[in-house]
Amino acid sequence: MKTKTILISLGVATAFFLLSTKKAFANLVHNQGFRGCDGFGCGSFGASRGDRVHQGIDIPTVKGETIFSPISGTVTRFPFPYGDDLRYTGIEIKNEIYSVKIFYLKATVPAGAIVKQGQAIATAQDIAAKYGSGMTNHIHLEVRQTPTGQIIEPTNLF
Structure with a gap:
């Protein structure tokens, strides 16, 4: 009986651990990484602009x-990320916790759509066409708290 109780306790503890370590955000692309530094600067949160x-x-x-x-x-x-160049577009998605903006993409879902985490929503644009081959092609993600509008460093949400 003690062995059964211990096994059940371990199973519950393991399940709780796995559920509690689930990250808040799904990856935006397969094999997701983060842009380092190139000829136009660095892609990390807080990098100098x-x-x-x-x-x-x-x-x-x-x-x-x-x-x-x-x-x-x-x-x-x-x-739009640029007021003077409307070729480049973005998407904003909100829920009760987070408001995300993603730039340099072409949306494949309409305004007002309810989307699920991990659902395909867009295709990447070619930002290198604007800046040349010295810039790594990328999408840009900004995250805010929905209730306050405060900017959040998103790296650890993945």
């Missing part, structure tokens, strides 16, 4: 690569 800092992270992509939703939520809008 002259008189400002990078408020997101950059994830390397290949033009046309499928992009997946990091969270479950509602597609609220399609923002």
